[in-house]
Amino acid sequence: xxxxxxxxxxxxIVAELGSTASFxxxxxxxxxxxxxDYATSAALAAAKDLGKKPLEVAxxxxxxxxxxxxxxxxEVSVAGPGFINITLAPEVFTETIARALSDGGDxxxxxxxxxxxxxxxxxxxNPFKPFHIGHLMSTTIGESLSRLIxxxxxxxxxxNYHGDIGPHVAKALWGLKKHNLxxxxxxxxxxxxxxxxxxxxxDPALKGEIDAINKRLYTGDAELAPLYEEGRAVSLAxxxxxxxxxxxxFDHVVFESETGPIGAEIVKEAMAKGIFEESDxxxxxRGEKYGLHTRVFITSHGTPTYEAKEIGFAKRKxxxxxxxxxxxxxxxxxxxxxxxxxxxIDELWPKYRGSYGHVTHGMMQLSGGKMSSRKGNVITGESLxxxxxxxxxxxxxxxxxxNPQNIAKAVAVAGIKYAILKxxxxxxxxxxxxxxxxxxxxxxxxxxxxxxxxxxILRKAKEAGVASDxxxxxxxxxxxxxxxxxFPEIVERAAQELEPHHVAQYLTTxxxxxxxxxxxxxxxxxxxxxxxKLAIVEAVGQTLKxxxxxxxxxxxxxx
RNA sequence: GCUGCUGUAGUUCAAUGGAUAGAACAAGGGACUCCUAAGCCCUAGAUGCAGGUUCGAUUCCUGCCAGCGGCACCA
Numbered sequence: 283x284x285x286x287x288x289x290x291x292x293x294x295i296v297a298e299l300g301s302t303a304s305f306x307x308x309x310x311x312x313x314x315x316x317x318x319d320y321a322t323s324a325a326l327a328a329a330k331d332l333g334k335k336p337l338e339v340a341x342x343x344x345x346x347x348x349x350x351x352x353x354x355x356x357e358v359s360v361a362g363p364g365f366i367n368i369t370l371a372p373e374v375f376t377e378t379i380a381r382a383l384s385d386g387g388d389x390x391x392x393x394x395x396x397x398x399x400x401x402x403x404x405x406x407x408n409p410f411k412p413f414h415i416g417h418l419m420s421t422t423i424g425e426s427l428s429r430l431i432x433x434x435x436x437x438x439x440x441x442n443y444h445g446d447i448g449p450h451v452a453k454a455l456w457g458l459k460k461h462n463l464x465x466x467x468x469x470x471x472x473x474x475x476x477x478x479x480x481x482x483x484x485d486p487a488l489k490g491e492i493d494a495i496n497k498r499l500y501t502g503d504a505e506l507a508p509l510y511e512e513g514r515a516v517s518l519a520x521x522x523x524x525x526x527x528x529x530x531x532f533d534h535v536v537f538e539s540e541t542g543p544i545g546a547e548i549v550k551e552a553m554a555k556g557i558f559e560e561s562d563x564x565x566x567x568r569g570e571k572y573g574l575h576t577r578v579f580i581t582s583h584g585t586p587t588y589e590a591k592e593i594g595f596a597k598r599k600x601x602x603x604x605x606x607x608x609x610x611x612x613x614x615x616x617x618x619x620x621x622x623x624x625x626x627i628d629e630l631w632p633k634y635r636g637s638y639g640h641v642t643h644g645m646m647q648l649s650g651g652k653m654s655s656r657k658g659n660v661i662t663g664e665s666l667x668x669x670x671x672x673x674x675x676x677x678x679x680x681x682x683x684x685n686p687q688n689i690a691k692a693v694a695v696a697g698i699k700y701a702i703l704k705x706x707x708x709x710x711x712x713x714x715x716x717x718x719x720x721x722x723x724x725x726x727x728x729x730x731x732x733x734x735x736x737x738x739i740l741r742k743a744k745e746a747g748v749a750s751d752x753x754x755x756x757x758x759x760x761x762x763x764x765x766x767x768x769f770p771e772i773v774e775r776a777a778q779e780l781e782p783h784h785v786a787q788y789l790t791t792x793x794x795x796x797x798x799x800x801x802x803x804x805x806x807x808x809x810x811x812x813x814x815k816l817a818i819v820e821a822v823g824q825t826l827k828x829x830x831x832x833x834x835x836x837x838x839x840x841x
Numbered sequence: 842g843c844u845g846c847u848g849u850a851g852u853u854c855a856a857u858g859g860a861u862a863g864a865a866c867a868a869g870g871g872a873c874u875c876c877u878a879a880g881c882c883c884u885a886g887a888u889g890c891a892g893g894u895u896c897g898a899u900u901c902c903u904g905c906c907a908g909c910g911g912c913a914c915c916a
Contacts, residue, residue: 306857323859326896336896362860363896408916449915538916564914575844578914588916614846618911621845644846645909677879693879705854708846710909712853722879724854724865731879739876746876775857787855790864801873801881819876841879 283392284354284370285320285771292324295346299339301328309768310367318359318367319764325364336364370767375759378767380752382821390828392774396435401599402428404611405530408445409517410454412472413524414660415646415713416613418667422702423643424611425530425834426782431609433832434777439603442532443595444521445588446514447539452496453478455509456488465513468520475655493583500542500585524663528695529834534602538591545594546586548630549579557629565590569622577622592623593630596638609780610640614708617642641780644710646702661715670694673718674727683840692836693727700726703833704786724790726835729826732793733837736823739805743816746806752821754814762795763818769825773832782833789829796822 289307296303305328310321325340332339340360347358347366357369382389404424407417424440432438445451457463457474460481464470481488498506525531549558549565558565563582567589569575579590586594599608612620620640628635648661671694678686678693697719702711704724721727743750768788776784805815827837 306859308857308859311856311860312863321860323897326859330896365860406916411916445916561913566913575912577912581914583914585914587914591916613910615910616916617845619916642846647909674879681877681879701853706847709854710847712909720853720866722866725879727879728865731877735877735880742876779857783855787864790855794864797880798882800876804875806876840877 283771283774284374284767287352287354288320288322288368291347291350291352292322292343295343295350296324296328298346299328299332299342301331303327303331310365317369317759317761317764318357319370319767320368322366322368323364325360325366329364340364340366370764372759375763375767376752376756379763379817379821382766382769382824383750383752383817386824387828387831389824390770390773391433391435392770392777393435394774394778395431398436398606399604400431400436400438401441401603401605401608402431402438402611403441403443403599403608404428405525405532406443406445407521408450409514409521410446410451410471411475411517411655412660413521413663414655415663415666418528418663418698419643419646419702419711420611420613421525421528421530422699422834423641423707423782425528426699426703426785426832427609427611427641427780429832429834430773430777430780430782430785433773439533439605440531441599441603442535443538444518444535445538445591447499447537447542448585448588449482449492449496450475450479451510452492452499453482454513455499455506456481456492456495458509458513465509466516468516471513471517497583497585527664527667527691528699529836536595536598536602538588538595541591541594541598542586543594544597545590545592546580548593548597549586549590552630557626567622567626569625572625574622574625575618577619579626589619589623589626593627596627596631600634606637608638612640612642613645614642614710615645641707643707646711646713648713648715661713666698667691667694669715670697670719670721673721677721678841681841689838689841692838693721693730693841696726696730696830696835697721698726699833699835700729700786703782704790705783707781707783726833727841729789729793729830730835730838730841732796733823733826733830734839734841735800736796736819736826737837737839739816739819740823743806743812748806748812748816750817750820751813752817754817755811756814760799762792762799762822765792765795766818766821766825769829773829776832785829785832789826789833792822792825792829 285307305324307320307322310318325343326336329336329339344358354371354374355368356371359367361367402424405421407413428438428440454471454475457478458465461477463474482492552558558567564578565580566576566578577589578587580586624638627638671690674690674693683689701719772784772788776782805819806812830837
């Protein structure tokens with residue numbers, strides 16, 4: 283990583299000059315600095331400290347940088363008010379390409395989290411409720427975060443957590459019984475849940491019936507068991523199909539029916555230590571002490587809430603996969619709730635303090651208004667995938683590929699995942715079901731299409747007997763080659779900030795640059811320059827493939 | 842009322858306190874006997890409002906406005 287080494291060196295130089303200013307090493311804006319690869323505002327930052335003019339400081343830094351003669355630098359210059367532009371040596375780019383080819387699937391990995399054990403918990407759909415596009419979002423984000431962290435050398439464990447007990451289940455069971463619906467049918471279960479929820483809100487007598495079912499669930503009930511088990515199994519089977527489609531597998535799956543009793547026990551014991559207290563018959567955690575709000579952990583009926591279950595889950599996590607860091611992906615609507623739970627966990631187990639964290643993502647909303655599974659106006663994950671797949675199939679009618687069904691699936695999933703991952707995690711996505719997802723321009727399929735082009739050229743090259751050669755005949759490095767060398771740095775940043783969109787944005791820039799190059803450059807031109815150009819193509823292909831993998835997106839050979 | 846996230850082009854998104862705020866879609870124009878046109882080239886178009894800090898603010902601070910969310914027995 284040249285960027286990191288450059289930054290270190292510049293910090294040393296600035297310190298030698300007598301300044302403690304902090305500064306960044308950036309990629310210079312396009313065209314502003316000719317062909318420079320890095321730019322730094324070190325001189326501008328240090329100038330005030332040193333009481334000198336920025337340009338003087340810049341010259342001093344350049345002199346010292348020249349003295350060090352870093353082997354990967356070919357040129358250093360001062361521009362504008364005092365920016366220092368650094369150009370990498372041409373060999374760097376051929377070496378980058380050679381490395382991309384030899385590292386293959388490992389190209390772009392880093393060691394920033396080597397030796398640590400990290401849990402990533404995501405997806406978390408609840409049996410008896412639909413898998414809606416919000417779960418699609420969490421699954422997409424969690425999967426990408428997992429892969430980014432894995433790519434940084436950590437040992438990771440993927441956790442999924444299902445709420446298979448609680449009022450929502452009671453509502454669905456009530457609906458199934460009352461309206462004679464079938465627990466073997468996933469759509470009936472969804473309807474039953476909506477019916478149960480409406481009854482719960484509108485009719486106090488029916489609410490009583492549902493509360494009674496809820497209580498019986500926690501104490502174990504022979505009469506409810508068959509219906510419950512069937513509905514639970516049907517829901518989970520449906521989730522499994524969706525994970526297959528999305529390419530996610532989990533190392534551990536934990537259920538609230540399991541964590542509830544554990545959590546309740548821990549909370550009761552901790553009352554003696556004053557961590558929890560009684561209030562109106564319920565057991566609560568006074569978040570106000572920490573600038574948060576009070577939340578109920580055990581209800582006045584004696585049943586554990588989601589909060590207590592989460593405590594039990596935290597304990598199970600330590601048993602199943604002793605970890606240094608836990609990252610739970612939650613939607614922004616659960617942000618405040620999760621802060622309270624994390625605080626309670628810190629108080630319970632001081633030795634693990636700070637290891638129980640979460641990332642918050644925005645919500646997927648319908649353009650018409652809030653989506654609510656309670657009311658039944660949800661878009662399910664599958665219906666969205668199916669709609670986009672239909673658009674992909676339509677598009678593919680013109681092309682002649684071997685397995686259109688599989689490719690339509692890969693393209694549809696790419697379109698959806700990219701739409702989620704191209705933006706900053708905290709932002710909401712307003713989804714308009716009328717307008718189908720774009721498969722052109724800034725989109726997942728655009729990246730796949732660029733990859734397909736590389737694959738196609740490589741196939742043609744093989745037929746023609748042309749081999750790639752990273753050290754073959756080449757001219758001045760192009761912006762495409764320069765871009766390739768950034769990949770490991772981008773991946774590292776995305777992993778550090780837990781922001782997959784950096785990778786998504788980079789891949790789009792790379793694809794765009796590649797497509798421009800492709801339009802103006804004939805690779806297999808029959809000259810001696812072909813083997814190096816082919817190496818570029820191969821390196822671009824490998825970078826796209828690895829980058830897409832980090833986003834959880836497949837790289838088809840044709841489309 | 843208190844509080845969290847988000848406000849950038851007509852629309853959907855970028856931009857680690859730096860250089861001329863980048864893309865894509867939509868709009869308008871163009872190129873192609875050549876490795877896949879889901880592509881390429883060109884044109885036009887944006888930082889919610891008011892202050893402050895700074896050599897420099899889309900970015901940090903304060904206030905306001907708008908959208909979405911949270912604020913005790915749902916998850």
